[in-house]
Amino acid sequence: MSGHASRIFIALTLPLLVSTPTLADDFSGADTAWMLTSTALVLFMTIPGLSLFYAGLVRVKNVLSVLMQCFALTALMSVLWFVVGYTLAFGSSGVEQGPWIGDLGNLFLAKVTMDSMSGSIPETLFVMFQLTFAVITPALIVGGFAERMRFSAMLIFSSLWLVFVYAPICHWVWGGGWLGDMGLQDFAGGSVVHITAGVAALIAATSLGGRRGFGSTAMPPHNLTMTVTGAGMLWVGWFGFNAGSAVAADSSAAMAMLVTHLSAACGSLAWMTMEWLRHGKPSVLGIVTGMVAGLGTITPASGSVGPAGAVVIGLSAGVVCYFATITLKNRLNIDDSLDVFPVHGVGGMLGLLMAGIFCSPALGLFSGNGFSDGVTTIGGQLGIQLTGIAATFIYTAIASWVLLRVVNAVVAVRVDQEDETAGLDIVLHDERGYDL
Numbered sequence: 001m002s003g004h005a006s007r008i009f010i011a012l013t014l015p016l017l018v019s020t021p022t023l024a025d026d027f028s029g030a031d032t033a034w035m036l037t038s039t040a041l042v043l044f045m046t047i048p049g050l051s052l053f054y055a056g057l058v059r060v061k062n063v064l065s066v067l068m069q070c071f072a073l074t075a076l077m078s079v080l081w082f083v084v085g086y087t088l089a090f091g092s093s094g095v096e097q098g099p100w101i102g103d104l105g106n107l108f109l110a111k112v113t114m115d116s117m118s119g120s121i122p123e124t125l126f127v128m129f130q131l132t133f134a135v136i137t138p139a140l141i142v143g144g145f146a147e148r149m150r151f152s153a154m155l156i157f158s159s160l161w162l163v164f165v166y167a168p169i170c171h172w173v174w175g176g177g178w179l180g181d182m183g184l185q186d187f188a189g190g191s192v193v194h195i196t197a198g199v200a201a202l203i204a205a206t207s208l209g210g211r212r213g214f215g216s217t218a219m220p221p222h223n224l225t226m227t228v229t230g231a232g233m234l235w236v237g238w239f240g241f242n243a244g245s246a247v248a249a250d251s252s253a254a255m256a257m258l259v260t261h262l263s264a265a266c267g268s269l270a271w272m273t274m275e276w277l278r279h280g281k282p283s284v285l286g287i288v289t290g291m292v293a294g295l296g297t298i299t300p301a302s303g304s305v306g307p308a309g310a311v312v313i314g315l316s317a318g319v320v321c322y323f324a325t326i327t328l329k330n331r332l333n334i335d336d337s338l339d340v341f342p343v344h345g346v347g348g349m350l351g352l353l354m355a356g357i358f359c360s361p362a363l364g365l366f367s368g369n370g371f372s373d374g375v376t377t378i379g380g381q382l383g384i385q386l387t388g389i390a391a392t393f394i395y396t397a398i399a400s401w402v403l404l405r406v407v408n409a410v411v412a413v414r415v416d417q418e419d420e421t422a423g424l425d426i427v428l429h430d431e432r433g434y435d436l
Contacts, residue, residue, distance in 0.1 A: 028120035034249035035121050035129055041240025042132035046139050047074050049237050053230030053288075054143055055433075057338050060222040061423025062147045063433035069151070073139045073158055080162050081131045082109055088167035089130065090175040093123070097176035101168050119247060129244060130170075137166055137193045143338030144201025147211050148420055151428045153413040160403045161200060165396055169196055173388070183372025184388040185355040185381065187256065188245035190300025190348040191392040198345020199396040201336055207404050208414050210335030212421065224284050231288035235264055238295045242302040256302040260295065263302075263314035267294020270318020286322075289343060293321035296347035301355035305368040309358030312366065313351065321347050349389050356385035 051070040055063045077085075084107060091097045092105030093116065105111055109127065118126035138158040145154070170192050172179040179191070186192065211219065221227060242260040246253035271290025272282040297317035298310055305313065324342035328334050336342065359368040360378050371381045407413055419427040426432065 026120050027117065027122075028248070030249040031120045031247070032122065032125060034253065035125050035244060035247060038240035038244025039125065039129045039132055041237045042129070042136065042244065043074075045234055045237035045241060046132070046136045047071055049230050049233030050136065050139055051230065052226050053234060053292075054146065054338055056223040056225070056227030056230065057143075057221045057285075058146050059219060059423070060433060061425055063222060063425065064429055064431055065151070065424035066142060066146055067433075068429060069142045069154055070139045072151075072155065073142070074135050076155060076159060077135045077138055077162055078131055080159060081127075081134045083107065085134055085162055085167050086112075086127055086130065088163065089134075089170040091171075093118075097171070099178035099181070100171070101177075102171050102175050121247065126247070129247075133189060133193060133241075134162060134166060134170075137189075137197050138162060140193070140197035140340055140344055141200045141204065143340040144336050145204040145208055146337040147424065148208055148414055149204070150412060150415055151424075153407050153411050156410065157204075157403055157407045157413070160406070161400065164403065165196060165200065165399045166192070169392055169395065172391070179388050179391065182387065183375055183381070183384050184352075185304050185359055185372060185385060186300040186352060186388065187303030187355075188242045188299045190296075190352045190355070191388050194296045194299060194344040194348030194351070195389065195392045196396045198341040198343075198348060199393055200400040201340035202334070202345060203397055203400040204404065205334055205336040205341075207401065210333070211337065212417055214335040215333060221285060228284060228288055231291060235291060235295065238264070238299075242299055245303065252303060255306070258307055259302050259305055259310035259313075260298055262307055262310040263294040263298035263317065264291050265294070266311050266314025267291055267297065267318040267321075270294075270315045271322050272318075274319060274322045289325075289339065290318040290322070293317040293343050293347050296344050297321070297351040297354070300348065300351040301358060301368075303369070304355050304359035306358070306366065308366045309354070309363075309368055313354050313358070316354065317347055317350060320350055349393075352385045352389055353382065356381040 047070060051067050055066045058066050086109060087104055087106035088102050091102030092111045095103050095105055097103065112123050112127055116123040138161060171177040173184060173186050173192050174180060238260055239257050243253040243257040246256055268287045268291040271293065272287045275286040276282045294314040294317045298313050301313060321343050324346040325339050328336055328342050357378055358366055359371060359381060361367050361370045372384065375381050404413060415427065
């Protein structure tokens with residue numbers, strides 16, 4: 001090629017090589033690729049992970065009802081997040097957000113375009129990642145009223161709950177609200193996801209009352225193989241949940257993945273050991289429940305603690321959530337069907353507290369990544385963590401109770417005794433889970 005031709009070729013091709021006209025200068029392909037993966041992993045947690053985990057735990061006559069609830073909520077919450085949920089939680093970029101709720105500038109994602117960015121990733125991807133959290137949180141609540149709530153009532157309650165409970169608390173913590181400004185350490189959703197879901201499940205369980213025969217009739221899981229399959233999917237999917245909350249492919253995401261895995265492993269072993277000591281045999285149900293307890297408890301702390309702290313958190317989760325489950329069912333006689341409050345609610349609260357301790361940079365082997373800005377002591381951080389726990393618990397409890405009353409005024413929340421005895425699969429969906 002002649003010198004003149006070379007100069008022409010370079011002049012024509014150089015702009016194509018150095019410019020990316022559709023993306024902002026801070027766009028990161030690595031971060032975007034990781035967040036695309038994380039988003040798929042979190043959605044995988046709900047369907048099929050949580051769906052199979054829950055479906056195996058109920059009786060055979062209600063297996064389809066649980067699968068249907070999780071599937072329908074995935075679809076419905078996704079649309080609601082597009083319409084109003086995202087803007088209530090995060091508002092619109094360039095607008096200063098108030099302490100309680102986001103502005104309405106992003107109704108129907110009006111200001112989210114191909115070119116808009118959220119840090120180093122496209123805002124469309126951030127919307128989708130947060131959507132998966134908004135999907136799984138109402139789906140977790142299903143475990144509190146499993147086998148006795150009408151499908152129509154469940155859809156109405158979950159829709160209202162996303163708007164009036166999940167979105168505001170999400171804004172408080174992650175969307176520029178007052179708890180985030182205070183310095184609450186909640187990396188991936190101890191308050192936003194686990195306490196809200198656990199408390200709502202507790203309120204639903206007490207409001208609806210126990211299943212017919214609860215406390216006097218054995219109600220064992222109908223298919224533990226299905227539950228263990230779902231549990232494995234949850235364990236893998238949780239890496240997207242926690243490590244993805246770094247919103248970057250960096251060392252913070254790597255540490256979050258490591259501590260998440262360690263806590264899950266230790267939660268499994270601790271719960272299994274408690275059962276072994278108390279009953280003489282370790283159970284499959286126990287070890288997978290301990291895993292979920294370990295995962296839920298590390299969630300708020302996964303961005304602020306190290307590996308040794310994660311081991312303590314996981315072991316504590318297995319023991320504390322184990323005794324919380326026994327207390328709720330055997331002593332308080334509350335039929336939280338699939339143990340949402342003792343595992344997720346108690347785990348979320350425990351994780352938030354322990355994040356306030358193990359985030360300290362002065363604990364030697366157990367040191368974490370440091371306190372929030374302006375905080376210099378464990379006591380100061382614990383005060384913020386306790387404020388977040390109390391605010392989330394109280395608001396969720398009151399709002400969930402009110403919403404259940406409102407829904408019950410429109411449509412009976414609980415099925416009648418005959419329908420409950422027949423099973424929700426046939427009564428509500430005219431289908432059976434198994435035709436063998």
